[in-house]
Amino acid sequence: MRIDILTLFPDMFSLFNESIIGRGKEKGLYSIHTTNIRDFSKDKHKKVDDYPYGGGSGLVMTVQPIRDAIREIRKVNEGAVIFLGPKGKTFNQKMAEELSKKDGLIFLCGHYEGIDERIYADIDMEVSLGDFILTGGEMAAIPIIDSILRLREGVLGTDESSVEESFSENLLEYPQYTRPEEYDNQKVPEILLSGHHENIRQWRRYMMLTTTRERRPDLYAKHVLSKDDMKILKKFSGMEEK
The missing domain is CATH 3.40.1280.10 (SPOUT methyltransferase, trefoil knot domain)
Incomplete structure (x- = not known):
């Protein structure tokens, strides 16, 4: 280019x-x-x-x-x-x-x-x-x-770096954590330490959906919920209510 x-x-x-x-x-x-x-x-x-x-x-x-x-x-x-x-x-x-x-x-x-x-x-x-x-x-x-x-192939160094970033689907990005596991009594969510890749994927998707809904309702209104999205929202909303 x-x-x-x-x-x-x-x-x-x-x-x-x-x-x-x-x-x-x-x-x-x-x-x-x-x-x-x-x-x-x-x-x-x-x-x-x-x-x-x-x-x-x-x-x-x-x-x-x-x-x-x-x-x-x-x-x-x-x-x-x-x-x-x-x-x-x-x-x-x-x-x-x-x-x-x-x-x-x-x-x-x-x-x-x-x-x-x-x-x-x-x-x-x-x-x-x-x-x-x-x-x-x-x-x-x-x-x-x-x-x-930064969207040009090879600029970020990997092909996947820009796939799940903010606004890619009218959704904000999920929260990120790194070492240490605990700092000032603030802990990394246990699900990220579980090693269960599918649960982690679903949690991240849930956070993308709910964060966008709360902070950028204008963007959330443009996002089309998939069957997987609805399943994830139901699953994690139910877990939070317990």
Whole structure:
């Protein structure tokens, strides 16, 4: 996978050289390329913004440098151009899974009061991180790109690492424990020490279901309970009542 990022602040993306994601890059599982939009400005002062027609506060990113940058990048990357903006569809795990299957993606990071409306002719998809305001598209692009890359085969090191994670089925992940077995009078649940793999699987599934129901009822409403889910809920709910 090739990812290109059009930005005014290329250095912000150096963090993709770190940790698990960085190792995936070293293995050649994907490549990230940053392009400074300002380099394409034909203004003698390399300006990329101007005052909006009709008045109003703030500045708007101009058409010319962004359009020229996109056209140049599309010579080497035929992937969709994704703009990080407030009018886009809210990013979620399903979208991450869909985008992780692409061979190439181009991210456009906006700034100031937004972009000239004419740039939308060059954009394939607008994506929002949520209903809150950030100082720039870079802040949204970083977690979105991270969530996409970690789904690429081989990046996490195993094929199963991302299978049962939070949001994979509109469910939160089950609680995890490690050594020591007891700390500050807090003990690891006995079922996890039993060695009975099927009971452990069912308990973990029960915790995923009940934790999501309690903490994220909006997600739980989207999850379709299987026959196994209903059996597990009945089994462990009955055990708790005793």
